[in-house]
Amino acid sequence: MPRDSKAEKTIQEKMFQEMKTRNIFDQAHHYVYSYLDQVFERNVFPTEEAITDLRIFDEEMPIEDSDAEAVIYLLHRYGNPATVASLGGRYFGFVTGSVVPVGLATKSLSTYWDQVSAMYVISPLASKLESVVEKWLVDLFNLPTGTSAGFVSGTSSANLCGLAAARYRLLWKQNWDVNEKGLFGAPKIRIVTGQHAHSAVLKAVAILGLGKANIEFVDVDNQGRINVDEIPDLDENTIVILQAGNVNSGAFDDFEPIIKHARSTGAWVHIDGAFGLWAAAVDSHKHLTAGIENADSWAVDAHKTLNTPYDSGIILCRDSEALSSALHMSAGYIIESHERDGMFYTPEMSRRARIIELWSIMKYLGRDGIDQMISIMVERARQFAQEIRAVEGFSVENDVVFNQVVIRYQDDELTNQVLQKVQDLRECWAGGSTWFGKKVIRVSVCSWATTSEDITRSVNSFKQAILSINRK
Ligand SMILES: *Cc1c(COP(=O)(O)O)cnc(C)c1O
Numbered sequence: 510m511p512r513d514s515k516a517e518k519t520i521q522e523k524m525f526q527e528m529k530t531r532n533i534f535d536q537a538h539h540y541v542y543s544y545l546d547q548v549f550e551r552n553v554f555p556t557e558e559a560i561t562d563l564r565i566f567d568e569e570m571p572i573e574d575s576d577a578e579a580v581i582y583l584l585h586r587y588g589n590p591a592t593v594a595s596l597g598g599r600y601f602g603f604v605t606g607s608v609v610p611v612g613l614a615t616k617s618l619s620t621y622w623d624q625v626s627a628m629y630v631i632s633p634l635a636s637k638l639e640s641v642v643e644k645w646l647v648d649l650f651n652l653p654t655g656t657s658a659g660f661v662s663g664t665s666s667a668n669l670c671g672l673a674a675a676r677y678r679l680l681w682k683q684n685w686d687v688n689e690k691g692l693f694g695a696p697k698i699r700i701v702t703g704q705h706a707h708s709a710v711l712k713a714v715a716i717l718g719l720g721k722a723n724i725e726f727v728d729v730d731n732q733g734r735i736n737v738d739e740i741p742d743l744d745e746n747t748i749v750i751l752q753a754g755n756v757n758s759g760a761f762d763d764f765e766p767i768i769k770h771a772r773s774t775g776a777w778v779h780i781d782g783a784f785g786l787w788a789a790a791v792d793s794h795k796h797l798t799a800g801i802e803n804a805d806s807w808a809v810d811a812h813k814t815l816n817t818p819y820d821s822g823i824i825l826c827r828d829s830e831a832l833s834s835a836l837h838m839s840a841g842y843i844i845e846s847h848e849r850d851g852m853f854y855t856p857e858m859s860r861r862a863r864i865i866e867l868w869s870i871m872k873y874l875g876r877d878g879i880d881q882m883i884s885i886m887v888e889r890a891r892q893f894a895q896e897i898r899a900v901e902g903f904s905v906e907n908d909v910v911f912n913q914v915v916i917r918y919q920d921d922e923l924t925n926q927v928l929q930k931v932q933d934l935r936e937c938w939a940g941g942s943t944w945f946g947k948k949v950i951r952v953s954v955c956s957w958a959t960t961s962e963d964i965t966r967s968v969n970s971f972k973q974a975i976l977s978i979n980r981k
Contacts, residue, residue: 754785
């Protein structure tokens with residue numbers, strides 16, 4: 510299209526033109542393939558230069574419209590090099606999943622559909638897939654029949670939903686409708702959880718007005734598991750929050766006795782299983798989650814261990830009515846159907862249909878594929894622990910029961926230096942944390958793409974870090 514005709518075209522004509530020529534779609538796909546060609550080999554964290562170049566984005570909001578190809582080019586030229594290569598096999602930060610290839614393809618495809626998961630009438634497809642995946646997950650995790658699922662943005666949101674359902678139900682049992690009356694003057698709700706509860710749990714407690722200062726923290730053992738003997742007396746006003754997968758050590762609370770006791774008192778049990786709940790889907794690791802089926806609600810991510818695209822988490826709740834009552838809304842224009850209306854299980858009304866990618870990955874992997882993929886992650890974590898332990902000065906501070914390795918090099922100061930150097934080298938990326946007051950390096954193996962060579966290569970980078978520290 511000749512440049513001088515630009516001014517004469519309306520923005521709508523221009524957009525139809527993009528759709529018709531498809532140039533920007535071809536252009537984006539071309540960039541995607543070049544990204545995939547290098548992402549498994551390139552520096553895991555962006556270079557200083559790439560980060561400095563991000564200044565290109567510091568500009569005033571443009572007044573005139575731009576050329577679409579130039580917009581896409583800008584992202585490719587400056588966005589691509591500044592990405593963190595968590596899609597590859599040597600990103601061990603936080604608990605960050607890669608993406609199963611079929612999930613990437615599905616995301617591309619379904620992006621063009623742009624479906625909304627609020628109600629059946631907005632997307633029968635999303636509604637159908639949510640119903641199907643709800644059943645699959647209940648089955649896979651061996652949860653009670655009738656358990657409902659809400660498809661949310663992650664475990665932070667899933668925890669919020671689970672605790673909202675708990676708050677609604679416990680108060681309702683005391684003739685207090687929290688939706689109508691709020692918390693002012695309400696009977697007190699107690700919260701019991703471990704010292705190592707994830708900060709997302711504390712945040713949910715705060716948002717729900719339950720008060721972080723009211724939390725009764727229970728001491729934990731040297732892996733971060735709740736000491737069963739130290740749990741206070743429980744009652745029907747109590748929410749007990751347990752953990753499947755400590756964010757540092759990967760440890761699992763001792764569910765069976767705690768949940769059995771809690772339920773006998775009428776307490777509500779919620780499990781934060783962001784990445785660890787997936788152990789229930791793996792034959793050789795499901796002993797770690799024994800007893801979870803007796804809890805009331807479960808929060809889990811798909812974007813971590815299952816390697817779906819971000820953002821994808823799930824709230825599962827035995828008491829379907831409590832969940833939908835806690836999150837219900839109505840208005841004249843909302844059309845309730847006899848099929849699944851997803852918005853009644855989530856805080857949001859409009860949500861992108863992230864279910865499409867979740868369905869596609871579960872369909873593709875099947876039970877066996879999920880079992881294999883996660884088993885390999887655990888195997889690689891163990892390999893990391895074994896290889897790093899063999900290097901003089903390093904210690905592994907946790908029992909590697911799942912995909913997490915907690916590493917230390919002599920003392921706090923040296924551990925910090927090693928971590929900094931490893932990050933500077935960019936061969937792999939791991940983050941730091943504090944573990945029982947000591948500075949540590951966290952390695953989380955959470956990518957389908959991590960190979961045995963990736964582990965050795967990363968451990969070599971740790972060795973190189975030591976060399977350069979000693980040389981100073
Ligand atoms: C990651 C994580 C969360 C928060 O989940 P998001 O998906 O990041 O919102 C909560 N609890 C645990 C144990 C986690 O590992």
